[in-house]
Amino acid sequence: MEPVINRLVVFGVGLIGGSLALALKRAGACRDVIGVFRRERSAQEALALGVCDCAYTDPRDVLPGLGKGDVVFVSVPTLAVAGVFEQLRESLPEGVTVTDGASVKGSVVAAAEKVWGAVPEFLVPGHPIAGSERSGAEAAKADLYKHHRVILTPMDSVSGEHLARVEAMWAAVGAEVLTMSVAEHDEVLAATSHLPHVIAYGLVDTLAHDSENQNIFRYAAGGFRDFTRIASSDPVMWRDIMLANGPAILKSIDLFTANLGELRKAIADSDEARLTGVFTRAKAARDRFTRMLARKSFSEPLIEEMDDMEGKEVTFVVRPGGTVNGDIRVPGDKSMSHRSIMLGSLAEGVTEVEGFLEGEDALATLQAFRDMGVVIEGPDKGRVTIHGVGMHGLKAPAGPLYLGNSGTSMRLLAGLLAGQAFSATLTGDESLSRRPMNRVAEPLRQMGADITTAEAGRPPLQIGGGAKLQAIDYKLPMASAQVKSCVLLAGLYADGRTYTTEPAPTRDHTERMLSGFGYAVERAGATASVNGGGKLFATKIDVPADISSATFFMVAAAITPGSDVTLRHVGINPTRDGVINILRLMGADIELSNQHEVGGEPVADIRVRYASLKGIRIPEDQVPLAIDEFPALFIAAACADGETILTGAEELRVKESDRIQAMADGLLLLGVDARPTPDGIVIQGKPEGPAFTGGSVDSCGDHRIAMSFTVAGLRAADAITIDNCANVATSFPNFDQLAATVGIGLDVRD
Ligand SMILES: O=C(O)C1=C[C@@H](OP(=O)(O)O)[C@@H](O)[C@H](O)C1
Numbered sequence: 001m002e003p004v005i006n007r008l009v010v011f012g013v014g015l016i017g018g019s020l021a022l023a024l025k026r027a028g029a030c031r032d033v034i035g036v037f038r039r040e041r042s043a044q045e046a047l048a049l050g051v052c053d054c055a056y057t058d059p060r061d062v063l064p065g066l067g068k069g070d071v072v073f074v075s076v077p078t079l080a081v082a083g084v085f086e087q088l089r090e091s092l093p094e095g096v097t098v099t100d101g102a103s104v105k106g107s108v109v110a111a112a113e114k115v116w117g118a119v120p121e122f123l124v125p126g127h128p129i130a131g132s133e134r135s136g137a138e139a140a141k142a143d144l145y146k147h148h149r150v151i152l153t154p155m156d157s158v159s160g161e162h163l164a165r166v167e168a169m170w171a172a173v174g175a176e177v178l179t180m181s182v183a184e185h186d187e188v189l190a191a192t193s194h195l196p197h198v199i200a201y202g203l204v205d206t207l208a209h210d211s212e213n214q215n216i217f218r219y220a221a222g223g224f225r226d227f228t229r230i231a232s233s234d235p236v237m238w239r240d241i242m243l244a245n246g247p248a249i250l251k252s253i254d255l256f257t258a259n260l261g262e263l264r265k266a267i268a269d270s271d272e273a274r275l276t277g278v279f280t281r282a283k284a285a286r287d288r289f290t291r292m293l294a295r296k297s298f299s300e301p302l303i304e305e306m307d308d309m310e311g312k313e314v315t316f317v318v319r320p321g322g323t324v325n326g327d328i329r330v331p332g333d334k335s336m337s338h339r340s341i342m343l344g345s346l347a348e349g350v351t352e353v354e355g356f357l358e359g360e361d362a363l364a365t366l367q368a369f370r371d372m373g374v375v376i377e378g379p380d381k382g383r384v385t386i387h388g389v390g391m392h393g394l395k396a397p398a399g400p401l402y403l404g405n406s407g408t409s410m411r412l413l414a415g416l417l418a419g420q421a422f423s424a425t426l427t428g429d430e431s432l433s434r435r436p437m438n439r440v441a442e443p444l445r446q447m448g449a450d451i452t453t454a455e456a457g458r459p460p461l462q463i464g465g466g467a468k469l470q471a472i473d474y475k476l477p478m479a480s481a482q483v484k485s486c487v488l489l490a491g492l493y494a495d496g497r498t499y500t501t502e503p504a505p506t507r508d509h510t511e512r513m514l515s516g517f518g519y520a521v522e523r524a525g526a527t528a529s530v531n532g533g534g535k536l537f538a539t540k541i542d543v544p545a546d547i548s549s550a551t552f553f554m555v556a557a558a559i560t561p562g563s564d565v566t567l568r569h570v571g572i573n574p575t576r577d578g579v580i581n582i583l584r585l586m587g588a589d590i591e592l593s594n595q596h597e598v599g600g601e602p603v604a605d606i607r608v609r610y611a612s613l614k615g616i617r618i619p620e621d622q623v624p625l626a627i628d629e630f631p632a633l634f635i636a637a638a639c640a641d642g643e644t645i646l647t648g649a650e651e652l653r654v655k656e657s658d659r660i661q662a663m664a665d666g667l668l669l670l671g672v673d674a675r676p677t678p679d680g681i682v683i684q685g686k687p688e689g690p691a692f693t694g695g696s697v698d699s700c701g702d703h704r705i706a707m708s709f710t711v712a713g714l715r716a717a718d719a720i721t722i723d724n725c726a727n728v729a730t731s732f733p734n735f736d737q738l739a740a741t742v743g744i745g746l747d748v749r750d
């Protein structure tokens, strides 16, 4: 690498300064490293360790010789920074850049103002978020900053040239540079770093001084060791941090003390529910954090950036050919998983769920209810225990409810929240933020709800609390189970009887599950109705495997000669079985066995063997019954003899992506004659040999598009690469493993 700075002068060659020196030298990013020490012995040690090229104990021997392009890095304990600044004021020539590594920025800025009268244009306060409980030059490591964050808190007075130099220096050692205000930095660090140190030091000190606990260290096991590691950090450094960031740390301590007091009370009162609540919420938060750390190895991500960190790139690469054989169970039904959390939370008593889908969409619903104070244990291998709070027991969430990619969560929650005493805001990811919400906002407003959307009816949704809802008789303008469910759920809180009438049958899990929770739902033809003001009673729910996820393997076997696959315990509710009907019309060999009911929902094992398919005109009455299955059905159509025509499916254009366009684009790229129409598509199939060329397609971040093109690989001439596949985890977290199990040659690259 070309040097990005000239000389580096380090005041305080310990872990932080020494590691920067080693890293810059290793990267060839600076010319020389000069160490400035207080004691001759430390200088000799650092030279012997090779951390610096030359060492001085009197800064006046170094500073006057510096010039433009040189950087002074001050990494002495926080409260010693002012002393170093005094020395700099004496003899620092113009053009030299100064930065620091202190954990508190307010005190650094105050020191600069005291010494220079104002923060000088060459000073760029900074803080590398890296370290360890070890200290001193001997602990320095050249890779300490790789993939770590460095926060810079430049003031308005800073010169662009000095700021750019410091940014380039940190980038050269592999760090990610962020900027924020001094106050924000000090508050965030008080909570995420300074408070944990207070607690660790305090705990060890308490135990060490307690004579009854003399033996504690002898018997202390992993938990104690993990928790107190940071109490071995440099005491002087941490004393200074406490003194320098007092007010922000006190705020964090007070918050924690109040929480600890509540925990104490819960233990004193043997308050099982409260303890379970705190521990399950904390475990969920920590597990989420651990997953994020595993994906991107930053050591201390800032809370507000966690969501960005989830936006990782995943690419599927599918080897061409293969056959599909096996006997598998796909994960739980997404629609039912959402509803089990919603109704279980509002029920009286404890609801036990089995087969819950541990995909991100259903987890978003689960988290939203945790955020509204519901104690939910799990999920653990599909088991979830929900401690219902009753129809009026939800609490106002502390902030917006983030629903990720999940349209079902947002639309159903809008209905439920419209009748609550508190206000709430519903937000989602980029895809969800583009999806239409007027379809729920309008009927809810007719009921008297106070709902605001962003422009053109897009999320976020703001739902005002305390509205008095009136029952309505709502004729749905489109076949949508989400809209129907939203209105019915609001109807639970409305005065009178709420009716919904749908233009075509859509999934009826809400109606079935409400009945399962003891809430009377009347159904007459296309109309369903509920009376407001009733109660839900906890129950047991067995969520069957999701037919929408099973679809990918049904299509895979149907299009690939030599295939024979069995899918166990799949929900075959007649409002969801369009995919079976459509594939059978195309000539697929599908056998259902072991048909029975679980918790009011029909299930069966589904066996699919290869049989040659023919193109069909898809009956419009099947469209809502197979709405999520069309991307996969288009793959089947591309392998069928003749033309397949879909009409009446304009709803596909407002899913996680415009599924007509996204599929048509991908099919065309893979050599298929596919013509999108406003409400459907026309596909010419190739029944023999490869039906697809190889190539690279974009899933547009839509899970169902990603999985559909994966299946296409079975009949492709060459490898298919599919970009933007991270969202497969929203509905089918172990898709890649099951695909491999049955014989699909899928490689996942992230
Ligand atoms: O109610 C539900 O659980 C769902 C309804 C459907 O959406 P629409 O109601 O928008 O058709 C479907 O696409 C979605 O995956 C789940």
Ligand SMILES: C=C(OP(=O)(O)O)C(=O)O
Binding pocket: 334, 361, 405, 406, 407, 408, 409, 628, 655, 656, 704, 731
């Ligand atoms: C449309 C879907 O889900 P949602 O509307 O809940 O985002 C889907 O899973 O295909």
